[in-house]
Amino acid sequence: xxxxxxxxxxxxxxxxxxxxxxxxxxxxxxxxxxxxxxxxxxxxxxxxxxxxxxxxxxxxxxxxxxxxxxxxxxxxxxxxxxxxxxxxxxxxxxxxxxxxxxxxxxxxxxxxxxxxxxxxxxxxxxxxxxxxxxxxxxxxxxxxxxxxxxxxxxxxxxxxxxxxxxxxxxxxxxxxxxxxxxxxxxxxxxxxxxxxxxxxxxxxxxxxxxxxxxxxxxxxxxxxxxxxxxxxxxxxxxxxxxxxxxxxxxxxxxxxxxxxxxxxxxxxxxxxxxxxxxxxxxxxxxxxxxxxxxxxxxxxxxxxxxxxxxxxxxxxxxxxxxxxxxxxxxxxxxxxxxxxxxxxxxxxxxxxxxxxxxxxxxxxxxxxxxxxxxxxxxxxxxxxxxxxxx
Numbered sequence: 001x002x003x004x005x006x007x008x009x010x011x012x013x014x015x016x017x018x019x020x021x022x023x024x025x026x027x028x029x030x031x032x033x034x035x036x037x038x039x040x041x042x043x044x045x046x047x048x049x050x051x052x053x054x055x056x057x058x059x060x061x062x063x064x065x066x067x068x069x070x071x072x073x074x075x076x077x078x079x080x081x082x083x084x085x086x087x088x089x090x091x092x093x094x095x096x097x098x099x100x101x102x103x104x105x106x107x108x109x110x111x112x113x114x115x116x117x118x119x120x121x122x123x124x125x126x127x128x129x130x131x132x133x134x135x136x137x138x139x140x141x142x143x144x145x146x147x148x149x150x151x152x153x154x155x156x157x158x159x160x161x162x163x164x165x166x167x168x169x170x171x172x173x174x175x176x177x178x179x180x181x182x183x184x185x186x187x188x189x190x191x192x193x194x195x196x197x198x199x200x201x202x203x204x205x206x207x208x209x210x211x212x213x214x215x216x217x218x219x220x221x222x223x224x225x226x227x228x229x230x231x232x233x234x235x236x237x238x239x240x241x242x243x244x245x246x247x248x249x250x251x252x253x254x255x256x257x258x259x260x261x262x263x264x265x266x267x268x269x270x271x272x273x274x275x276x277x278x279x280x281x282x283x284x285x286x287x288x289x290x291x292x293x294x295x296x297x298x299x300x301x302x303x304x305x306x307x308x309x310x311x312x313x314x315x316x317x318x319x320x321x322x323x324x325x326x327x328x329x330x331x332x333x334x335x336x337x338x339x340x341x342x343x344x345x346x347x348x349x350x351x352x353x354x355x356x357x358x359x360x361x362x363x364x365x366x367x368x369x370x371x372x373x374x375x376x377x378x379x380x381x382x383x384x385x386x387x388x389x390x
Contacts, residue, residue, distance in 0.1 A: 039117075042194040043071060043093060044108045045129055045175055049199075049352055065104050067173050068129040071095040071197070074144060075115055076124040076153065084150035085124060089115035095129070117187040122180060124153060126234065127195045129175035135168040137161055138234060153178075157248055158200065159231040166228065166252060166260055170283035174200045176234050200232050203352035204263055205282035209275055210305070212366035217268045217276055218308035220364070222355060223380065224347075225297045227251035227260040229286045232349065244346040247287040259379055263301075280358040290344040299343045301326070302374040303355065305364060314366055315374040318355060320345045326355050328364065 047066035071093045076085040093111040096102060117123060128138060136158035137143045140151050158174060177197035181189045206222055231250040239245040252260040264283045270276035291297045299317035307313050318326045319342040347353070356362030 039188050040110050040112050041073075041125065041179075041189065042108055042110050042192075043073075043095075043127055044177075044194060044196045045071070045103075045106065046196055046198055047104075047106045049350055066106070066175070066199070067102075067104070067131045068175060068197075069096050069102060069131060070133070071127055071129045071175075072134070073111070073113075073195075074126040074128070074138065075113075075117075076126065076151070077118075077121055079148075079150040082150050084152050086148055086150060087144050087146050088123070090144070090146055091115065093127075113189075117183050117189065119183055119185050119187045121187075122182045123189070124178055124180045125193075125195050126153075126156070126178050127176065127197050128158070128234070129173070129197050131171070131173040135161055135164045135172050136174060136231075154235060156234040157231045157250075158234050159250070160252075165258070169201075169228070169230075169286060170264070172201075173284060174232070176200050178235060198236070199350040200234070200236070201284040201286060202347045202349055203282060204285055204355070205280065205352070205357060206264060206266065206303075206355035207278055207280040207357050207361045208266065208268075208303070208355070209277045209361045209363045210268065210270075210366070211275070211363055212368075213276065213305070213313070214366070214368075215307050215313055217305050217313065219265055219267055219306045219310070220278060221265040221304050221306070221380075222263045223302045223304055223374075224261045224263055224285070224288065225291050225300055225302070226288070227254055228263065229288055232286045236349065242290075244287075244289045244348070246349060247289055247346075254379060261377075261379070268305075277361060280356075285347055287349045288347045290346045293340075293344070298340045299374055300345050300347065301353070301355075303328075303364060304374070304376060304380055312372075312376040312380060314364070314371045315376055316364060317343050317374050319343050326353055326362070328362070 045066055045068050073089075073091045073093050074087055075089040075091070077088050078084075079086050091114055093109070095109065098109045099107065126138075128134075130136075139157060139159055140155055142149065144151060144156070158176070160169060175197040177195045179193060179195045181193055183189055204222065208220055210217055229248060229250045230252045231248040233246060233248060237246040254260045263285055264281050266278035266281055268276050268278055290300055300320075301318040303316050303318060304312050305314040316328045319329055321327050321329070321342065
């Protein structure tokens, strides 16, 4: 009887070993136990344009489109023995791999943080979204890297890389968002943590028709009153009209061949004696303040028309009407004629400015008595190529 019990015990032990061996053999090759220290964070790219102000600053019809292809997550923690923050980790979240196809409206993904976080530590997560490859450096004085260098988060800026040009600003959306949380005793962030990314560039679109031109127009350009900026605060700066602070004074330097005041240019088509028109084009631009009231420059955006030889033949300044549209008009619905304040306005991140569109082009009427509302600067004159590629 004792032998029989021992026999059955041995058989049972052998069966258990076989079962364990089969289970191990059936496991996926290269698999490993889940690292419980890793944790998830949600990332939301919010495509909605900011309408929470008055006026609406020329919002386009496409208020719910975004073109993000890559999102990078920066993880900051307080510096040891110094003010500021050090960067503990930089992780590409794999946005393009997560979505198929890529979303064009507001989208959310859940990302598993790869870095191990310390208990009872306050972390700031900064997410930056790009349309293509990064064209901006995230930096204070130096680009952010995983190191012991200390950074001031409120002063972080997205600065155009040295080898990039205004074409790269014009063709790339930029989003950012932050979240600050404190880990628990296990080094975990609160469940349901979310970083919401909002657009840090402004949009500009244009489409024109032309009336009354005795000389055939060949090209039209939309000009900013000064060289456009190359950098923008990564974190939105809260501001209240009329004091605009959400920008960094960082002008791109124009040259003899590239005019950085030119935001976009369009070829004009049409036959002599008939109407002339352009196609529609849209670009991005970094925020910039309005010209000061004491400044001799009395406009933010100007439209300059060139003939076939590339010489300026007319210019108009664009007014921002009460309803938020950009127009050419002397009576802006206020009863005040030529109120310069309507021609001076900031270019604000996450807002879109429209100078007409394909369905409703903005008509440029030639005024022989006042062809130049804006003095054409030397750098604008005779430059049919404003520095944009094909």
